């Protein structure tokens with residue numbers, strides 16, 4: 001079978017959930033035995049989101065091969081359980097960089113380099129990289145932004161060309177919004193009509209329309225949209241608000257979204273997708289037997305997207321423990337020894353989240369201390385682990401000025417220091433220690449009990465590390481390095497034996513938790529918080 005290419009575009013407004021629709025369709029196709037991957041094309045000029053702050057972009061998701069990407073790739077991996085890579089997130093910046101590099105090399109010798117065909121060819125090349133012989137059966141490409149945006153035009157043009165070139169092997173799904181006007185008691189289709197017109201002006205006729213709505217679509221609305229937008233009525237798919245994103249694949253199945261897609265792509269398949277494991281998971285999410293309260297201590301409490309993968313990991317780990325995890329985001333700015341007991345009152349577990357810079361750092365360190373001395377289950381991630389190291393150095397080893405070199409480069413006791421490999425790095429985009437690295441786990445440790453293995457691989461995004469000069473002293477005093485990178489000796493996991501549950505990692509476990517394979521660290525943390 002030729003690789004099939006499905007483009008997902010968005011209209012009317014952003015934030016309609018193209019990523020979840022793409023992931024849900026991919027899941028249904030995967031559950032029918034097809035191999036599927038999802039790619040995101042982002043129309044901004046940054047090479048990747050590495051230098052963007054969370055207010056601009058939410059979380060940066062990191063792939064095993066070290067790409068810093070859009071958070072939608074997290075959804076793709078969580079839904080499909082298949083790793084993504086550098087090839088799964090392309091930005092306009094990367095497209096232009098590659099075209100300009102080629103121009104300088106002389107690849108276009110004698111020619112004027114232009115948006116069409118050179119930029120569009122480069123876009124198409126990046127889409128097709130994931131398909132072809134021995135690769136994926138289906139490549140779903142989500143185009144960021146909204147059609148009609150100036151910056152998305154070259155992408156829409158590339159879609160037009162690919163549909164023309166590939167015929168039945170390519171289709172376009174367009175996601176729009178149908179607002180409900182309460183005064184008229186009516187769902188309004190005009191914005192959808194306009195957004196399809198935008199696409200038509202660029203020469204793209206969508207094959208399937210997915211209508212995001214807060215109310216059920218009646219037959220008349222479906223008929224009207226079909227008539228005005230030149231799509232079959234069966235290809236008008238309702239996407240009604242769901243109580244959890246994990247319900248969306250089942251809602252899409254009920255709408256026969258996958259069947260319409262297969263028919264249009266000319267794939268014969270009269271079976272139903274096997275969604276039994278997914279349904280079991282959803283049942284456990286919907287009907288928890290108990291609940292547990294966990295504090296997330298960080299800077300972006302008003303911006304949950306900054307911690308997207310962590311929040312989702314708790315949904316997975318909660319389901320694995322048949323419990324609901326009530327997460328409370330706690331602002332680390334202003335947390336002090338005086339108010340900490342009050343702010344963390346009633347919490348069954350404390351997680352200090354990843355981050356950069358000094359804002360709120362003392363509050364994070366205080367949260368670690370509170371969890372340590374009160375025997376409250378604690379999980380530290382990346383900066384959260386570094387805070388645990390600083391806290392122990394200050395309050396147990398007695399190094400009052402101990403700090404991370406990131407925050408206080410002139411501290412006498414830099415118990416967290418810049419990695420050797422980072423010392424000569426000048427630019428800051430894409431230069432951290434990124435992607436998956438192996439970690440050896442000490443037998444008999446809590447980490448060993450949790451993972452059940454002595455060698456694991458986890459993903460990273462950091463510049464600073466535990467300063468091994470202090471390792472012996474930490475270990476003598478009951479703060480153990482239970483996970484080490486075998487090549488560099490970098491401390492990957494620390495723990496405090498004797499504490500109810502105190503563990504922290506330099507890596508990001510949240511990037512590998514999926515619906516059908518919840519991350520063991522989160523599962524164990526929730527279990528400890530429950531006990």
Ligand code: GLN
Pocket residue numbers: 353354355356357381382383384406461462463464465
């Ligand atoms: N700022 C810290 C470092 O660069 C931690 C990074 C993180 O939490 N992702 O090492």
